[in-house]
Amino acid sequence: MKEAFKHLGWFFKQEWKSYILCFVLLIIVSLTPLIPAKLLGMAIDAITMETMTKKLFFLYVGGLIFFPVITYLFNIVYHYTINRLGHDLSFKLREKYIDHLFEMDAELYEEYTKGDLIARATNDLQNITVLATSFLQQTIFHTGVIIGAVVMMVLIDPILTLASSIIMPIAIFWLNKKRLKKREYYKTHHEIYANMTESVLESIEGVKTIRAYGQEEEDFKRTKKAIDADVNSWWKILKFEAIYSPMFELVYAVCYFIAIGLGSYMVIHSQITAGDLVTFLLYVAMLYNPLIGLSNVLNSMNSIVIADGRFQEIMDKQPLVKNEENPMPVLKFSTIEFKDVRFRYPFDDFDVIAGINLTIHSGETIGVVGPTGAGKSTFIRQLLREFNVTSGDILIDGRSIAQYKIEDVRNLVGYVPQNHILFRRSVDDNILIGNPNASINEISKAMDIADFKKDLIELPEGSQTMVAELGGSLSGGQRQRLSIARALVKNPEILILDDSLSAVDALTEANIIAHLKETRKEKTNIIVAHRFSAVSTADKIIVMQNGKITDIGTHDELLKYDNWYKMQYLKQIKGDVYEEL
Numbered sequence: 001m002k003e004a005f006k007h008l009g010w011f012f013k014q015e016w017k018s019y020i021l022c023f024v025l026l027i028i029v030s031l032t033p034l035i036p037a038k039l040l041g042m043a044i045d046a047i048t049m050e051t052m053t054k055k056l057f058f059l060y061v062g063g064l065i066f067f068p069v070i071t072y073l074f075n076i077v078y079h080y081t082i083n084r085l086g087h088d089l090s091f092k093l094r095e096k097y098i099d100h101l102f103e104m105d106a107e108l109y110e111e112y113t114k115g116d117l118i119a120r121a122t123n124d125l126q127n128i129t130v131l132a133t134s135f136l137q138q139t140i141f142h143t144g145v146i147i148g149a150v151v152m153m154v155l156i157d158p159i160l161t162l163a164s165s166i167i168m169p170i171a172i173f174w175l176n177k178k179r180l181k182k183r184e185y186y187k188t189h190h191e192i193y194a195n196m197t198e199s200v201l202e203s204i205e206g207v208k209t210i211r212a213y214g215q216e217e218e219d220f221k222r223t224k225k226a227i228d229a230d231v232n233s234w235w236k237i238l239k240f241e242a243i244y245s246p247m248f249e250l251v252y253a254v255c256y257f258i259a260i261g262l263g264s265y266m267v268i269h270s271q272i273t274a275g276d277l278v279t280f281l282l283y284v285a286m287l288y289n290p291l292i293g294l295s296n297v298l299n300s301m302n303s304i305v306i307a308d309g310r311f312q313e314i315m316d317k318q319p320l321v322k323n324e325e326n327p328m329p330v331l332k333f334s335t336i337e338f339k340d341v342r343f344r345y346p347f348d349d350f351d352v353i354a355g356i357n358l359t360i361h362s363g364e365t366i367g368v369v370g371p372t373g374a375g376k377s378t379f380i381r382q383l384l385r386e387f388n389v390t391s392g393d394i395l396i397d398g399r400s401i402a403q404y405k406i407e408d409v410r411n412l413v414g415y416v417p418q419n420h421i422l423f424r425r426s427v428d429d430n431i432l433i434g435n436p437n438a439s440i441n442e443i444s445k446a447m448d449i450a451d452f453k454k455d456l457i458e459l460p461e462g463s464q465t466m467v468a469e470l471g472g473s474l475s476g477g478q479r480q481r482l483s484i485a486r487a488l489v490k491n492p493e494i495l496i497l498d499d500s501l502s503a504v505d506a507l508t509e510a511n512i513i514a515h516l517k518e519t520r521k522e523k524t525n526i527i528v529a530h531r532f533s534a535v536s537t538a539d540k541i542i543v544m545q546n547g548k549i550t551d552i553g554t555h556d557e558l559l560k561y562d563n564w565y566k567m568q569y570l571k572q573i574k575g576d577v578y579e580e581l
Contacts, residue, residue, distance in 0.1 A: 001301055004308040008132055011089055018081055023140060025078040030144030032071045033286065034152055039063045041279030048274055086133040093128065093311075097121050100314065105321040106386040107346045112314070115198025120310050123193060127307035130300055138297050142290035149283040156276045156283075160266060164259040164284060168291070171251040189233045190306055199226035252288050259284045321385055327405040330412065332493055333396050336360040336383070341392035343378060351390065352378045354547045362493070365517070365525040367535025369565065370544035376528050377418065377498050379544065385409050414492030416500040420483040422470060427456070427463045427482065434486040442489055449515040450485035451508050452478070476503035484512065494524045501527075501534050509534055532569050541565070 005012075012019060043060040046052040101108070101117070153161040203210070203223045210219045263277045272280070341356040353375040360366060368376050382394060385406055394401040401409060414434065422430055431443050438446075443463075447453050455478050459465040467473060467482075474482065480503050487495060495516070501509045513534060516525055529535050536555040543551035543558070543565050551563055558565040 001305055003312075004128070004131055004304055007308060007312060008089075008128070011092070011132060015085055015088075018085055019136075022078060022081055022085075022136075025074050025081075026137065026140045027144055029071050029074050029078065030141045031148045032067050032074075033145070034148050034283070035067050036064050037279050037282035037286070038152065040282065041273075041275035043275070044278055045273050045275030082133050082137060086129055089132050090125065090129045093125050094121060097125065097311075097315070100317075103319055104317060105319045107320060108314075108317055110346055113194070113198045115196075115201050116194040117314070118201070119190070119194040119197045120314055124190065124307035124310045127300075127303045128311055131304045131308075135297065135300050135304065138293045138300075142293040142297070145286055145290045149286045153280055153283050156280050157266065157272055160259065160262055160272070160280065163262055164255045165287075167251055167254065168287070189237060190310055192229050192233045196226040196230040199223050249288075249292075252291055255287070256281075256284055321388055321406065323406055324403060327408075328399070328403055330396060330404045330408045332362070333412065334362050335395075335397060337395040337398075338382075339393050339395060341382065341394060342390045343382065343387065344390050345387070352547055353382075356392070356549060358542065358549060358552075360524065360526075362524055363522050364539045365527070365537070367538035367541040368526065368528040368544065369530070369532065369535060369541065369568075371564075374544040375547040376544050380496050380498065380526055380528060381415075383409070383413055383494060383496070384415060412493045413496060414487035414490045414494070415496045416480075416483045416487045416498060418499045420479040420500075422467050422474070422479060422482060424469045425467060426461075427459065427465055427467060430467055430482060431486050431489050434488070434490040438489045442491075443485075445519075446485040446489040449488050449512070449519055450481045451504075451511045451515065452481045452485050455481070477505070477508065480504060481508070481512070492523070494526065495520065496526045496528075498528045499530065501529060501531070506531075506533065513537065532565075532572055 039060050043052070043056075046056055046060075097120075150161065150165060153165070200223060203219055206219075210216060259281060263272065263280055266272045267274055267277050336359070338356045338358040341353060342351050343353050344351045356379060368380060370376050382389060385401065388402070396404060396409075423433070428443060431446060432438055434446075435442070444453075447456075447463075456462045480500050484497065484500060501512065504512070509531065510533070517537065527535050527538065532555075535541050539554070541551075541553060541555060541558060542549055543563070545564060551558055551565060559569065
């Protein structure tokens with residue numbers, strides 16, 4: 001718990017004035033209810049002793065009305081302040097979390113699932129916010145009520161107070177030990193919740209594929225299993241709470257019984273007055289909610305500690321791909337050289353690309369072909385600096401790529417991946433993601449090059465048509481061409497099409513390639529394709545197999561001798577079923 005407070009220290013320092021105000025208000029609202037109880041006891045004594053006057057009557061009635069109203073007004077100020085702090089903290093934590101995720105390299109997303117990362121930003125983060133809001137409220141308020149009530153009880157009679165409240169701290173200490181033993185399971189529950197979130201996300205994102213293959217029943221069973229696991233996990237926690245939470249009620253009932261029995265005896269023997277007994281019982285009654293509240297505080301402690309640990313686990317991660325101390329800017333390049341580059345993904349035990357040596361000159365169009373799993377995408381994605389290479393180096397104009405600013409290197413590249421991620425925005429807004437400052441003419445030009453203009457006629461609102469989540473309202477070819485337009489509007493020095501023409505017909509492919517040759521003569525284009533027609537006019541074609549470059553040459557040069565490229569090309573032009581690339 002100490003670590004959780006330490007992690008929020010920056011917020012407490014920033015909002016210390018508001019927290020002092022909340023502390024003072026909590027003390028006031030926890031102590032002011034004690035006064036009406038005392039007034040009521042005094043009024044009863046005045047009636048029984050026949051000393052009640054008209055002035056005293058109105059004084060007591062006024063006090064019984066005044067103090068609850070004052071408590072209500074202070075509560076308004078307190079709840080407004082603490083809720084504002086809670087929303088502010090929640091926003092800032094989410095902002096820090098999202099900023100941190102954007103700073104992290106691809107390794108983090110290989111290690112953690114989307115569902116897990118979302119769970120940490122929702123369920124876990126909400127529990128952390130509780131620490132700075134309702135947890136402090138419950139702790140300070142309930143403790144204030146208990147201390148105030150006990151002090152007032154002692155002033156009435158110390159022996160009666162000791163007899164009626166001695167078992168309370170013992171019960172709280174014992175229950176706290178039980179909860180500490182249960183804390184480890186709360187961590188398991190958070191992991192089960194994250195798995196359930198991931199399972200639900202997969203079902204939602206893959207609903208079309210699931211329906212296409214008639215796997216609704218199987219997917220339902222899989223998702224239900226994950227949901228049932230989360231529900232069962234909750235049941236374990238609820239059973240524990242159901243058994244031990246009523247302990248406070250039992251303790252309270254015993255204390256109240258003792259207070260009534262012993263208090264009545266003391267009234268009979270004139271050791272205390274009837275008014276004192278009524279006041280004392282009211283103070284005992286005031287202890288009920290604080291005891292239940294402290295039970296919830298102990299429960300919250302478990303959730304907060306686990307949530308804080310899970311949240312900080314992500315926040316403590318540091319990107320392996322990061323800028324050097326004084327990185328150099330880069331806006332253009334003349335050559336990019338791969339020198340014996342090897343790379344393996346963080347959780348693999350084999351090299352995906354092995355010993356790549358290649359020089360790319362500015363203005364060249366490079367084609368990349370090869371069988372499935374040859375490492376084509378991994379090879380070209382090294383230019384995005386998602387990971388550090390395992391060995392070897394990539395040089396830009398003779399300097400290691402690591403010496404340049406990461407954002408500058410990535411700004412050199414316009415990347416169109418195999419999986420096209422589109423957003424629930426208009427067509428224009430999806431394109432503007434590539435360059436938020438692009439003009440209408442630049443957007444139009446990008447759509448022209450990507451051969452997307454003809455599709456606007458079919459869309460109900462043209463370029464203002466809303467695209468469904470993940471591009472579900474568009475065909476595969478339209479998604480590809482819209483993604484290409486998004487990369488082109490950036491006008492990058494290097495355009496990478498990673499198998500981004502597979503869903504378009506031959507005529508559209510030819511149009512796009514012709515447009516690229518015409519409009520990007522002085523820019524570099526890298527095209528990964530399985531249809532050789534997309535790379536046949538490239539300045540240089542790279543053939544990759546098993547993570548290595550096996551052949552390099554133009555289309556005509558590669559057809560001069562027997563090799564994998566020639567064999568696959570002949571199969572394609574004959575219309576045979578060719579090996580999947």
